[in-house]
Amino acid sequence: MNSPQIDLRAIIKQEGLRYTQQREAVWLELQSSDSHRDAENIYFALRQKSINISRATVYRTIEILVKNNLVRKLDLGDGKNRYESKWGLTHHDHLICTKCGRIEEFFHEGIEEMQKEIAAQYNFTLTNHVHQLIGLCENCRADEA
Amino acid sequence: MNSPQIDLRAIIKQEGLRYTQQREAVWLELQSSDSHRDAENIYFALRQKSINISRATVYRTIEILVKNNLVRKLDLGDGKNRYESKWGLTHHDHLICTKCGRIEEFFHEGIEEMQKEIAAQYNFTLTNHVHQLIGLCENCRADEA
């Protein structure tokens, strides 16, 4: 939507990489909405905007963004990875409707703490976690009746 | 290990399906260990035991077992589904070591309850959840030093 609030160019260069049109385009596209999009979606969105890019480059660029903590990779269980920009967002986990695909975001401080306790109990060093609540959203539950 | 403690034949027939050697073999194989195995692993284990079966049938049979709540399907994030027999096991979630693949099981009543509360807050009908703590196990953390 607006100009990038993060100096991607600086981050890219700091990594010893080149700041290309494609890399900027993928980053801007990911920032342009707060939804959970797959690589194909990013690819088509860019082509629609007459931006020349290949699938391979979309995947490669996303990987760079993920490694630099600018983008989060999600496995929502439907066989393809989803991505969301981390810019301006705090950590959260997801509620997923299996019928319509609706995704809600939640955060629960208590659960976050308990995860740390559990990891400590098992002598695990926690680096990440996956927590998804699967079910039917309000609308879809009504449809079931 | 021992003979089946569940009357798979009855369950299969109740579904209007036929009780075949292959279906019995997959079920027995899944019961024979408490590990989290992928389809390929089941397939080779059976062939090793000179049981004639194809990959397709392994996949198809597992799906039947999953649908009948005898087996749990897990996505541990490595690109292939894992399966564990539900027989004799209570619900639990997993700690996963990203280095050695070690899997520990945990259960936390408090977290289970909080999940229900969160779902209620968002008007979701909870049918399932995915909860994995990702990190390094005791051994692998030591290796990092």
Next chain:
DNA sequence: AATTAGGTGAGATTCAATATCAATAAGGTT
């Protein structure tokens, strides 16, 4: 402008999982 090494894109490749369909076997009938 010339140089050069990293980046890109079209297409091939991988790999788990599923689909196809002729051959087979489960299980009820006679």
Next chain:
DNA sequence: AACCTTATTGATATTGAATCTCACCTAATT
């Protein structure tokens, strides 16, 4: 026990997300 019907199986092809290959391109420095 031989027979029939039809679900099931297995060899193979196919799908689809993701990655790899490598000739060509371009960002960035001189």
